[in-house]
Amino acid sequence: MSVRKRVWTTQSGETREAYVVQYSIAELDKRNKRKRVIKTFDRKKEADAFHAQVRVDLGKGTHVPASKSPTVEVAGRNWIDACVDLERTTVDGYEQHLRDHINPYLGSLKLSALTVGLVRDWQDKLRKGVPAPGQDMSGQRSADMVKRVTGTLGSVLSDAQERGHVGQNVVRSLRANRKRGKERKAERRAKGRLKVGVDIPAPDEIDAILKAADGRWKPFLLVAIRCGLRASELRGLRWQDVDVKKGELHVHQRADAYNEIGPPKSEAGERTVPVPPTTLNALREWKLVCPKQKSTGRLHYVFPNGEGNVEAHANIITRGLIPSLTKAGVTGSKLDEDDKPVLTAKYTGLHSLRHFFASWCINRKVDGGLELPLKVVSERLGHSNIAITADLYGHLFPRADDSAELAAAEGQFG
Structure with a gap:
């Protein structure tokens, strides 16, 4: 392997020079054969740098010549x-x-x-x-x-x-x-934490949404809010996964953006989630009128479309979530093409309801929450790692200096 200077004269009599790096590599498809590689540079500094890098790469066995490199x-x-x-x-x-x-x-x-x-x-x-x-x-x-x-x-x-x-x-x-x-x-x-009233619906907003929801959207929103399932898991939920006697549901599958059924997002996504009594009663009533699959004539999906098959995510948002929020008065405003404010739903994604479920699990019982430990919250949400739960919702957990117990404890040493 070497760097050499090449000097030549053009047809017009002009003298030119360049620096050539020459080395050889073993060809993978031919045994005991080596291929000569030549690369030319205008400046010696560039040639020396390339020469040094190639020597290191050849020693590591990682060098790939330009002729073998794809785009x-x-x-x-x-x-x-x-x-x-x-x-x-x-x-x-x-x-x-x-x-x-x-x-x-x-x-x-x-x-x-x-x-x-x-x-x-x-x-x-x-x-x-x-x-x-x-x-x-x-x-x-x-x-x-x-x-x-x-x-x-x-x-x-x-x-x-x-x-x-x-x-x-x-x-x-x-x-x-x-x-x-x-x-x-x-x-x-800079990214900011999830905030109640901005990213997470406030408790009074949730109450208003549930009061405004009717028809098939009532049980759907109840399960989304009180069980914390992902939108894909709600769309893939089957009646056989709902255990009415035990008051729990089992997440075994999900529906993707193409309405195709597959496994949960992660191994931890396959889980059992308790269903509160009010939500369970709503599911019992909904089961009596839930559309059956036309192909089988049987109940299959818990929240299907009119033919008993997987409901499209866009339909859930435009026909269920946004109308329910608008009716409940949980609205905001945005500018239209003419820069005029128009009324719109405050939360336009189902994930906001999952955020509320997490905050409900975390909040203290005196504040209407469940006050569950971090590990249990992570399991209910189906997170693959407890660190995900901590990063997203850790700031929502009650701090000792926010509680009345600290003031009471301080008085014992007065």
Whole structure:
């Protein structure tokens, strides 16, 4: 392996010079054969840097010559093909990252040409909304979107590294991936905690929603609020999973965005949740009029559509949640296309009801809550890790200095 200077004269008589790095690598498909690789640079500094890096990579067995390196777009397709075990909605999200945010900017680059500097420049363009080559316009991406698509690019490079298509994963070398504790805390502060009345419906708002709800939406909202199931779990819930005698329901499956039935989100998602008496009575009454599956003539899903099959998530939001909140007066306002305020539901996602369930489990009994320990709350929610519950809802747990017991205890030492 060497670096040498090459000097030559052009047809016009002009003297040119370049620096050539020459080395050889073993070919994987031919035994006992080595292939010579030559790379040319205009400056000696660049040639020396490349020479030093190649020596290190060859020693580690991670070097991949440019001729063997696929483009980012090809590597992305290889990675997507390997995601066969993931949920369809997850794969769709990854494909959207590649199609809209990665390939337009980096797709034609070979993996071997990717550097930390190029990735940082790509991130800056996404944040600022700089159009990709060939595009006339582009919108600014949020910090969260940039973080997510960078993670997707890192996964693409990891897959390519395992296939022997690239020597290193430059995304792992980004400074943003090595944030210190103070920086991570500042990021969490900027994101903000879940707030009652903003992200979590207040108890009086929940009471108003349940009073306003009628028809098939009454039992649905009761289960969502008092059992804390995810929207996908509510849509996949079967009558055989509801134990009326024991007053509990069992989460064994969920319905995805395409109405396809699959296992819960995680292993912990398969769980048993107690059902309060009022909610249980509402389910008993609903079962008498619940639509049966036309294909079997039997009751199957607890909250189905008119034909007894999985109800679409969009229908639940537009026909059930938003009308119930509007009727209950749990509303806010937003600006329309003419910048005029229009009335809208204050909470537009079912996850807000799951947030309320968590807060209800956490709150003290004197405040109308269940006052459950963190581990039990995590199990009721079906979180895969107790740390998820602590990060999301830890600030809602009563603190000792907020309780009347502390004042009483202080008086004992007066």
